Amino acid sequence: MEDTQWPVWEVFVQGNPGIPHKHVGNVHAPDAEMAIQNARDVYTRRSEGISIWVVPSNAISASSPEDQGAFFEPSNDKPYRHPTFYKIPDGVKYL
């Protein structure tokens, strides 16, 4: 059998109930079950989490850094999406 370092899995840890899982790093493992066990040993040695997700690294698609400007540009010229765009007279409450 060929010696291998196994595929890479990205690791997401939920720190506390109710908050989102956050990317913390990756591990090498032969399957999802062992990836979760390795992730526990590497990323939650000091009570950093209550739940772990693992995803094969090659399953993640990402936006491209080169296109960052153009890609996110459509949201830059729409300040009216923010509540602070609107002027409300002093004295008007609960708005």
Add this chain to the structure above:
Amino acid sequence: MEDAKQLVAFEAKIAAGQKIEPKDWMPEAYRKQLIRMMSQHAHSEIVGMLPEGNWITRAPNLRRKAILLAKVQDEGGHGLYLYSAAETLGVDRTELLSQLHTGKAKYSSIFNYPTLSWADIGAIGWLVDGAAIMNQTVLARGSYGPYSRAMVRICKEESFHNRQGYEIMMTLAQGTPEQKAMAQDALNRWWWPAVMMLGPSDDKSPNSDQLMRWKVKLESNDAIRERFIDRTVPQAEFIGLKVPDKDMKFNEKTGHYTHGEINWDEFFEVIKGNGPCNAKRLKDRVEADKKGRWVREAATAYAAKQAKEREIA
């Protein structure tokens, strides 16, 4: 010139304090330098497990043994964070490990010294991890995102290593005269290697403006060394131990300690492979890799079997 334009944008980003991420454009020299630094750093973490692992079965009590086990496990984890960070630059972990095992890649000079007594475990945590923290808190401000984040994480964990080492030294220093002598002996042997592990002095290691500008290197070796000495000498005095440097003096004017001559010949000899334990460390590392192979094969076979069973079900 597309590259020239990209270089300007790259440097502007770093100057603005932003991090460079794996898929961003970067100069080839930047990528190469980071792979070299991160892999050497990762190798140091896992080779560093060896001198300490030597004392796990001989720790003086269960508390110390549990702590040492946890510390050595941390070092393995640090190696993993760093190999992962290096892999984001397009190198393969198998390739990096093979560079270590064939002696092509370097690791920190400090791990080529032997751990002769239990007090050495105290000295390593206090001095070696102490010096490593000085270096790593600087690297945490570096420009490459994955490396910088790994450093932040590692520094948090190293703080425990540092303190447990000092506690071992303190306990010995307050014990019987023999125990105190053991602590002083460990300090005598580890002091200079720890001072040297922060790298050659600035006149021997000119910092390239480029690496500084790219925030790969952020402070000079001598500046980091001074901080380490300033913090560590009073810690030794507090527990009644003396650093083995007859020229060590506090300079009221500068507010820093001045130290005696460093034996750089010794440092370069150890780097070249002529330290007391270079051959043993490499042999043990290769052996560990060989001995671990059946575990990797068994895990692969188990994963294949599980997948097959899921298919049938």
